[in-house]
Amino acid sequence: MKVILKIVVVAAALWAATQLVDGITVNADTTAMRIGTLLAVALIFGIVNAVLKPIIKTVGCAFYVLTLGLFALVVNAGLLLLTSWLAGKLDVPFHVSGFVAAFWGAIIVAIISWVLNMILGDD
Template sequence: MIRFLLKVVLLAGVFYGVAYLLDGIEVIPNPDGPLGEPGTYLWIALIFAVINAVVGPILRLLSLPFVLLTLGLFLLVVNAALLGITAALTDRLQVDGFGAAVLGGLLLAVGGWIADQLTEKR
């Protein structure tokens, strides 16, 4: 449980970086929230982590033929879909267009991989 929460905190930092770097992805911070503006990033990261853990494996399984056909590049589309689902569930995240979703999904996949490596048990 602690590793999951640590991963959510790391993903919140990744979301901050993605929103800073990409023009098509915007996080609307809530300064009046319980944790202030950082709480917004934590909330979005928590939603994304849950979506990735629940819906992600189902989408990856259903898209397996396309993933094999494209040698794994279709996983970028799956990550973009997960980011789009997250944006649909919260009004604090806006994704403008498919290209921004694919680039954001790529950056989140790399950031999630790094978070996994940092929180992995050794």
């Protein structure tokens, strides 16, 4: 149940990013297809974060320290771009147009996910 709630939270954050950032799009025809696409992308994003983020944090530890954690914004943007690329390979109609869109989208996804997790509880 906890995993499903996390996926729904990330899907809601991705929806907000599609509404607020010009370069992030979901090309689905119906509302049901948009919701399904956002849930699929949230699942892909969760898998990408679970697999790659610990490796990147370990390897890039010095960059995190030197930039006082701001390097995490660049990493999150890269992971969102990777998610977009994987979604394209899986024929999921989700696209991030470039690094700037991914950067702002990653910030929005992080903030909204954090707020929703605070409201809904993280345990």
